[in-house]
Amino acid sequence: MDTPQKSITQIETPVSKSRFEDSPVFNYINSLSPIRPVKSIPNPHQFSTLNFTSPPSVFTSPHLTSSHKESRFFKTHHPSPDPTILVQESPDDSKSNEESAAEADATTEFNIDASTEMEQPQIVKYDVKETNLDETTDLSLVPYASPPREDNGEDAPGMEMHDNVQGKNETPDWDRLIADSSEFLIFSSPNDSEAFRCLMMQRASPSQAPSVMMPTMQPGSINEPESSNASPYGAVSVLHRGIRRRCLDFEMPGNKQTSSENNTAACGSSSRCVVPSIGLHLNALLMSTKDCKTNNTTHDYSCSEKYQVGLQGSSSTLQETLDQTETETREDVTVEPTLEELHLSSPKKKRQLEAGEGESCKRCNCKKSKCLKLYCECFAAGVYCIEPCSCIDCFNKPIHEDTVLATRKQIESRNPLAFAPKVIKSSDLVLETGDDASKTPASARHKRGCNCKKSNCLKKYCECFQGGVGCSINCRCEGCKNAFGRKDGSAIVDMEAEQEEENETSGKNRRAKNQENTEVYLMRKEESSALPATPMSVYRQQLVQLKNMMPPPQSVLGGGSSSSGMFNSQYTRKPEMKSLETVAEDGAEEMPEILSHSSIDNINAVSPNGKRVSPPHMDSSSSGRRSGGRKLILQSIPTFPSLTPQH
DNA sequence: GAGTTTGAAACT
DNA sequence: CAGTTTCAAACTC
Numbered sequence: 307m308d309t310p311q312k313s314i315t316q317i318e319t320p321v322s323k324s325r326f327e328d329s330p331v332f333n334y335i336n337s338l339s340p341i342r343p344v345k346s347i348p349n350p351h352q353f354s355t356l357n358f359t360s361p362p363s364v365f366t367s368p369h370l371t372s373s374h375k376e377s378r379f380f381k382t383h384h385p386s387p388d389p390t391i392l393v394q395e396s397p398d399d400s401k402s403n404e405e406s407a408a409e410a411d412a413t414t415e416f417n418i419d420a421s422t423e424m425e426q427p428q429i430v431k432y433d434v435k436e437t438n439l440d441e442t443t444d445l446s447l448v449p450y451a452s453p454p455r456e457d458n459g460e461d462a463p464g465m466e467m468h469d470n471v472q473g474k475n476e477t478p479d480w481d482r483l484i485a486d487s488s489e490f491l492i493f494s495s496p497n498d499s500e501a502f503r504c505l506m507m508q509r510a511s512p513s514q515a516p517s518v519m520m521p522t523m524q525p526g527s528i529n530e531p532e533s534s535n536a537s538p539y540g541a542v543s544v545l546h547r548g549i550r551r552r553c554l555d556f557e558m559p560g561n562k563q564t565s566s567e568n569n570t571a572a573c574g575s576s577s578r579c580v581v582p583s584i585g586l587h588l589n590a591l592l593m594s595t596k597d598c599k600t601n602n603t604t605h606d607y608s609c610s611e612k613y614q615v616g617l618q619g620s621s622s623t624l625q626e627t628l629d630q631t632e633t634e635t636r637e638d639v640t641v642e643p644t645l646e647e648l649h650l651s652s653p654k655k656k657r658q659l660e661a662g663e664g665e666s667c668k669r670c671n672c673k674k675s676k677c678l679k680l681y682c683e684c685f686a687a688g689v690y691c692i693e694p695c696s697c698i699d700c701f702n703k704p705i706h707e708d709t710v711l712a713t714r715k716q717i718e719s720r721n722p723l724a725f726a727p728k729v730i731k732s733s734d735l736v737l738e739t740g741d742d743a744s745k746t747p748a749s750a751r752h753k754r755g756c757n758c759k760k761s762n763c764l765k766k767y768c769e770c771f772q773g774g775v776g777c778s779i780n781c782r783c784e785g786c787k788n789a790f791g792r793k794d795g796s797a798i799v800d801m802e803a804e805q806e807e808e809n810e811t812s813g814k815n816r817r818a819k820n821q822e823n824t825e826v827y828l829m830r831k832e833e834s835s836a837l838p839a840t841p842m843s844v845y846r847q848q849l850v851q852l853k854n855m856m857p858p859p860q861s862v863l864g865g866g867s868s869s870s871g872m873f874n875s876q877y878t879r880k881p882e883m884k885s886l887e888t889v890a891e892d893g894a895e896e897m898p899e900i901l902s903h904s905s906i907d908n909i910n911a912v913s914p915n916g917k918r919v920s921p922p923h924m925d926s927s928s929s930g931r932r933s934g935g936r937k938l939i940l941q942s943i944p945t946f947p948s949l950t951p952q953h
Numbered sequence: 954g955a956g957t958t959t960g961a962a963a964c965t
Numbered sequence: 966c967a968g969t970t971t972c973a974a975a976c977t978c
Binding site for chain 2: 675768
């Protein structure tokens with residue numbers, strides 16, 4: 307420090323400084339600008355110091371990113387030093403890091419924070435929840451997270467440079483920062499969801515105040531970075547990444563068991579499954595509905611509430627998780643979790659539910675694919691197989707996480723959109739395909755289109771039909787009679803007409819199917835009509851319908867997703883914008899959650915694919931439609947992805 | 954529950 | 966990119 311300063315001073319002083327200081331202009335400038343010559347000298351120092359410090363900061367930020375990356379796929383530890391320090395510094399650090407790293411992200415986050423200090427608590431809460439639920443490491447990922455803090459702590463000089471004018475690189479700033487940060491953290495901590503509490507409790511959190519410590523402490527301070535893996539939490543966090551998230555997320559509260567088996571078992575339990583599935587996939591909706599049946603058959607509304615609660619908790623966690631860590635997972639995924647999955651899952655689930663009992667999660671029946679191919683619904687949906695599955699030689703279990711992730715990556719490398727939602731909203735489609743989207747009543751289309759030859763797009767063999775969307779020019783189907791919209795462009799055909807046609811062709815089976823289809827179709831119609839109306843009402847209707855029969859996935863998505871929030875998952879794999887848009891249309895308040903999911907999907911689509919970036923859509927659409935409070939949340943979401951994007 | 958049909962996914 | 970095979974869900978009986 308000293309040497310550089312000296313050198314600088316020596317150089318500047320003799321030459322320029324003396325001349326300029328004497329000049330009247332210099333005097334005038336001095337009088338005008340708050341910055342005085344004194345600073346000029348110190349500045350160099352700081353600047354130099356900054357240079358020194360800045361490099362660390364730069365490295366640190368990368369570390370953060372790296373940690374995030376790692377956390378996504380592998381749960382890593384956070385090398386965070388002292389949790390306390392990190393916590394304290396977190397706010398400023400985040401800012402500084404973000405500014406240096408990505409101004410845009412920093413600005414957004416910063417703006418959010420600054421604009422809504424009141425809301426910050428909420429945001430923090432979400433973060434905390436997510437982090438808690440999903441991963442401790444994720445917390446670090448959050449701008450506020452500890453990692454930056456450490457760096458900042460040393461990097462403080464860098465901060466000071468900016469601040470030099472105002473204040474200098476004084477430690478007192480740290481105090482303030484700490485105080486401020488503590489406030490944020492405190493807010494978040496109090497907000498902690500019960501799940502988080504449970505985690506904390508289970509974890510036997512370190513002595514420190516949970517609120518502040520929570521984010522960082524889990525990973526770093528108390529437990530060694532590596533410990534994350536060893537510790538159940540670590541395993542959990544790891545599991546949360548990628549596919550596991552769904553089931554694992556739910557497990558958190560109750561189970562600390564990170565063990566994969568336990569997780570799967572947990573999934574077997576309705577409660578767990580429901581929550582996780584919801585978070586990532588619309589499946590949860592079905593699950594929830596089912597649960598409602600079993601548990602609260604009578605009270606639809608209660609179910610809805612329950613569901614919402616679950617969504618909030620899970621969704622928020624999922625969102626952040628996805629956004630922050632999982633952009634990749636995308637799971638576009640996953641996301642996505644996704645409408646598609648929901649659609650698919652719902653019918654299946656319906657059957658399963660009807661046939662079997664209590665399975666809240668998806669089931670598969672894979673015999674040869676080892677549940678490591680898209681043939682497997684569970685795998686395709688980004689969820690682990692669970693007990694109810696009848697699969698043989700299943701590798702889609704937490705135990706084989708590495709294999710699952712590797713396979714996923716492989717598949718994504720082949721087809722980045724493989725885990726993305728198959729059904730996209732019209733707006734997105736419009737961009738891509740053009741008018742077709744608008745034609746369909748559903749206002750959504752299948753991403754790639756179907757290739758039906760014999761089903762006339764009137765059976766669930768048809769992905770378009772299964773997804774509750776009309777066929778489009780992208781479809782290569784033959785004899786398309788899709789009730790949701792024909793390939794030729796004819797808008798939705800009246801179900802009656804369809805039924806008549808179908809009856810003509812073959813009478814028997816159609817009857818039941820048509821009924822189902824009709825129901826689905828009606829559901830969709832209601833949804834479309836109801837969307838403008840209250841999301842809750844729609845949601846309730848859907849729930850009721852679901853209870854009565856299998857809800858078509860689409861319907862679930864539209865109403866349930868909107869109300870509860872589905873995107874997803876995005877996971878994300880990432881669900882595509884459709885879900886987002888639908889959600890936006892449908893529901894106002896809960897949109898954020900949904901968005902989070904959507905974000906996931908988007909993320910998935912974005913990072914892996916790079917092809918379509920749903921987030922922008924989401925942002926634009928969401929921002930335009932949404933109300934302020936939610937908007938903030940949504941905006942915050944996008945920012946996270948930016949931070950974590952790098953792999 | 955077993956068998957068939959179907960179309961997506963995977964492979965060549 | 967097209968054709969073929971594999972696969973598991975959807976469907977039928």
